[in-house]
Amino acid sequence: MKPFIKSFILSLTYIALVTTSLSAHSSTWEETDGQFFINGDLAAVKRILSKEKYSGDQLSLALNFAASSGNVALTQYLDSLGWVKACNKLRDCKPMQWASMNHPKPQMVEWLLSKGFKSGAESLEAAAVVNLPQENTIADSFAVVKLHCENGVNPLVSVSYQHEGKKVAVAPVVERLSERLNSPSQDQGYALLHARARAAEVITTSFMKAGLCKKGAKKSTWFDDYLNLVTASRAGDTDLSKANTYIAANISKEWRAIVENYLMNEAVAITDATQKLSMLNAYKTAKWLERCRQNRYCSVIDVAAESGADKTTFDFLAKEGYPLDSPNGSGATPLAYATANAHLGVVKNLCDSGADFRKTTTMEIYERSIISIARRAYSYTWCSALIEAPLPKSVKDDIQNRCEYEGGSIGSPQTGVSIPECIPGKTCMGIAFPPKGNETQIKDLKALADIFDYYKSGQCKAPNKVLSCNANTKHYAVLIADKVQLRSEADANSNKIDTLPFGTMFEVVDSNRSCETIATREGRWIKVKIYSIPLRSREEYIDMQGWIFDAYVDYVPTLEP
Numbered sequence: 001m002k003p004f005i006k007s008f009i010l011s012l013t014y015i016a017l018v019t020t021s022l023s024a025h026s027s028t029w030e031e032t033d034g035q036f037f038i039n040g041d042l043a044a045v046k047r048i049l050s051k052e053k054y055s056g057d058q059l060s061l062a063l064n065f066a067a068s069s070g071n072v073a074l075t076q077y078l079d080s081l082g083w084v085k086a087c088n089k090l091r092d093c094k095p096m097q098w099a100s101m102n103h104p105k106p107q108m109v110e111w112l113l114s115k116g117f118k119s120g121a122e123s124l125e126a127a128a129v130v131n132l133p134q135e136n137t138i139a140d141s142f143a144v145v146k147l148h149c150e151n152g153v154n155p156l157v158s159v160s161y162q163h164e165g166k167k168v169a170v171a172p173v174v175e176r177l178s179e180r181l182n183s184p185s186q187d188q189g190y191a192l193l194h195a196r197a198r199a200a201e202v203i204t205t206s207f208m209k210a211g212l213c214k215k216g217a218k219k220s221t222w223f224d225d226y227l228n229l230v231t232a233s234r235a236g237d238t239d240l241s242k243a244n245t246y247i248a249a250n251i252s253k254e255w256r257a258i259v260e261n262y263l264m265n266e267a268v269a270i271t272d273a274t275q276k277l278s279m280l281n282a283y284k285t286a287k288w289l290e291r292c293r294q295n296r297y298c299s300v301i302d303v304a305a306e307s308g309a310d311k312t313t314f315d316f317l318a319k320e321g322y323p324l325d326s327p328n329g330s331g332a333t334p335l336a337y338a339t340a341n342a343h344l345g346v347v348k349n350l351c352d353s354g355a356d357f358r359k360t361t362t363m364e365i366y367e368r369s370i371i372s373i374a375r376r377a378y379s380y381t382w383c384s385a386l387i388e389a390p391l392p393k394s395v396k397d398d399i400q401n402r403c404e405y406e407g408g409s410i411g412s413p414q415t416g417v418s419i420p421e422c423i424p425g426k427t428c429m430g431i432a433f434p435p436k437g438n439e440t441q442i443k444d445l446k447a448l449a450d451i452f453d454y455y456k457s458g459q460c461k462a463p464n465k466v467l468s469c470n471a472n473t474k475h476y477a478v479l480i481a482d483k484v485q486l487r488s489e490a491d492a493n494s495n496k497i498d499t500l501p502f503g504t505m506f507e508v509v510d511s512n513r514s515c516e517t518i519a520t521r522e523g524r525w526i527k528v529k530i531y532s533i534p535l536r537s538r539e540e541y542i543d544m545q546g547w548i549f550d551a552y553v554d555y556v557p558t559l560e561p
Contacts, residue, residue, distance in 0.1 A: 029058075037062045040071030049081065059086055060093035067095035067112065070105035075112075084115050094122075101126035103137045104144035119151040121159045124213075125173045128204045129180070133197035142223035145204055149217035155208040177205040181255060184296075187330040189363045191302035191337060192265050194330075198297065199262035202255045210250070222250070233266040236275035238282035257295045260288050264300050269307040276309070280316055289320050296329040305334035305350070308343040318353065325355040331362025339373050342381075342444040344451050351460035360474070360557055367557040371455045371480060378424045378448040381441055386429070389437035399429055423482065423502050425449030456480050458521065458551070469523045473511040474555040476531065479504040479548075486546040490525035492518055497546040505531040508555075509545065523551030 036044035045066075054062055063083050066074050075095070078084070087093035099108040100123040113119070127144040130137065149155075155173035181201060187194035203226050207213060212220055229243050243263060247256050267279040283289045292298040301322045304313050318324055327333050335355045338346035340363070351357065357370040383403035387396065424445075425433050433449070434442050454460060482502040488495040490513060510527035530544040 029061075034062070034065060037065035037074075038069060040066065040069030040074050042071060042074045042077060045074060046077065054083075055086070056090065057092060059083060060090045063087055063093055063095050064098040067099040067108055068102070068105070070099070070103075070108050072107055072111045075108065079115065088116075096120070096123045097126050100124075100144050100148070101129070101131075103132050103134075104140045106140055106143040106147065109144050109147050113147070113151060119148040119153045121153060121155070121170070121173050124148040124153045124155060125176060128173070128177055128201065128208075130197040130200045133193045133200065138196065138200045139223075139227065141200060142204065142227075145207070145213075146217045146220065146223070149208075149213035150215060152215070153213065155213050156211070174205060174208040177201065177208070181205060181258070184329065186365055187299070187302075187328070187332070189332065189337075189340060191299040191306050191328075191332075192269060195258075195262040195265045195297075195299050195303070199259045202251060202258050206251050206255070209252070229263060230266060233263040233279075234270065236267065236270055236272070236279055238278050240282055240286045240288075244286065257291055258297050261292050261295075261297050261299060264288060264292060265303040268300055268303045268309065268313070273310045273312060276313060277316065280313070284320065293321055299328055301334050302328055302332065302337050305337040305343070305346050306341050308338075308341065308346055310345075311349045314346075314349055314353065324350055324353045325359075327361060331367070333359070333361045333370075335370055336361040336363060336368075336373055339370055339451060340377050342377065342447040342451065344447045344454070347451055347454065347460070351454075352462060354462040354465075355460070357455050357460040358555075360555070369554050369556050371452065371554045372478070372556055374448055374452045374455065375424070378445065378452065381444050381448060382428060382435070385435050385437040385441040385445060386431060388441070389435055391431075395430075399431075402429060424452040466522065469515040469550070472555075473508055473524075473526065473550070474557050475508055476558065477506055477508055477526070477528070477550070477553040477555045479506075479552060480554045481552040484548060484552050486528075486530075486544070486548060488546060490527070490547045492549070494547070498541075498544065500530075500548075501534055503534040505556075506548075507531050511550075518549055518551070521549075521551035523549050526550045526553075 030038075033048050036048065063075070063078060066078060075084075087095065096109065096112050096117045096119065099105045099112060104127045109123075124145065127141055127148060130141055153173075155177075158169050158172050160167050160169045181198070185194070185198070203223065207220070207222050210222075212222060225246055229246060232239075232242070247259055251259055264279075264283055267283070268276060270276045270279065280289070289300070292300055301314075301317050301324065304317060314324060324334055333355070335347065335350050335357060338350060360367050360369055361373070362368070363373055383399070386399045387403065389396075391399070427433060434445055436442075479500055479502055484500050484504075486497040486500055488497055506528035508526055509529050511524065513524045513526070515522055515524050525547050526549075527547050528545065530541045532538075533541050
């Protein structure tokens with residue numbers, strides 16, 4: 001799994017809690033002293049508290065963060081300072097809830113229980129909702145769910161709380177979790193992780209619906225049996241009898257497709273092509289592939305693209321009726337997953353099969369062009385590689401400043417990074433391509449540069465098929481070639497207004513022209529108003545308008561990040 005794929009979205013619950021708790025503080029505390037509580041750094045926390053005494057909201061937030069770190073030694077130290085006793089008197093001090101969410105911490109939850117903190121509906125729900133679906137997170141989520149069930153939380157009954165003197169009823173946990181599973185959801189550009197999270201939530205919610213969330217929950221094999229099925233799928237076990245038995249006995253019909261989809265995704269991500277094909281044939285025989293294709297949760301083709309599957313896999317899935325160029329329930333196409341994950345071979349296979357790179361796709365709720373996804377993935381990987389590269393501190397600080405403040409925050413290849421000023425495969429920030437650094441990152445940079453050139457040159461098309469310029473134009477576009485002429489008229493022989501560099505963005509004023517061919521490139525003339533030019537001040541191009549041949553542009557739906 002690539003490093004940038006390991007990034008995932010923190011829960012809205014977590015963000016809301018942070019926002020609420022920070023209301024009385026400067027947000028810089030979280031970025032400075034607060035980070036040591038978040039990371040569970042006991043030595044650093046001791047140094048801080050030797051100079052400063054925490055109380056009130058600041059103590060609440062710090063203890064919440066310490067609980068979420070999972071470092072029991074840290075919370076034991078804070079307890080020795082009287083923090084646990086103080087916490088019990090503070091409204092926003094909720095260490096049990098914080099220890100239960102995002103990446104639940106079983107040992108911390110057990111310690112908090114030993115100190116008199118209670119399991120509750122909020123903590124149970126926090127543990128059941130999977131926002132960071134890494135390997136150990138799922139197992140820890142299951143473990144903490146069982147702990148809360150063991151300690152008396154009943155997910156089948158409603159709870160209430162006082163708000164401004166009035167009693168407010170809250171629906172049962174199982175009802176809220178069921179509603180979450182039955183609601184549309186975005187995969188945020190991570191098909192396998194999203195499928196893993198949804199399947200885990202199905203397992204937990206089904207456990208609760210079956211009435212097993214009670215005293216004795218810790219002895220249940222419900223979750224272990226499921227994790228064994230996951231292990232079997234990854235190992236290429238073609239005997240699906242145990243999986244079929246477990247799903248039929250424990251999962252309601254409305255959710256069985258979610259679990260089947262995920263188990264197939266794990267098999268599709270197997271690197272051994274022969275083993276993978278054997279699994280696909282087993283799923284075909286068991287009718288899993290047929291059922292998956294007919295529901296909105298199915299992401300088998302997307303995970304194949306995301307994980308870099310071979311052509312045989314795609315040919316098999318295409319024969320089974322899986323479209324190679326259609327958006328999934330999140331709005332993303334296989335070509336988008338292959339591009340974001342730097343799989344040049346998959347990109348070429350999909351293009352040869354007729355995938356259209358000029359069609360927009362959805363990544364992280366935003367509609368994007370395929371080539372903009374390539375640029376974002378390249379920019380993110382470039383920044384990550386340089387920040388980790390063996391460079392002088394002064395050089396690295398400048399690079400980090402440009403990457404985090406000029407180009408956006410380092411977060412994922414789909415979001416958080418604006419259109420880079422550097423051309424993929426060329427010198428950038430004064431560093432020659434390819435930079436020194438992590439072998440995997442350099443490999444990905446080379447692949448992304450090749451993918452970018454492949455799209456830019458118009459090679460993404462089925463054999464013997466002319467690349468049509470009839471794709472819909474959008475309100476905005478970005479230049480994907482360097483030194484392109486802005487003309488006074490829709491004519492290659494008209495007066496030159498300016499020579500524009502790669503990365504120039506513009507608003508499309510008029511695109512109502514017929515397709516034509518210039519220098520073997522098919523496109524149409526579009527009238528544009530310049531929006532931004534890399535490395536130029538706005539005064540240099542304000543109100544500049546003219547005509548550009550759109551064979552050299554990439555259309556973007558909006559100027560969202």
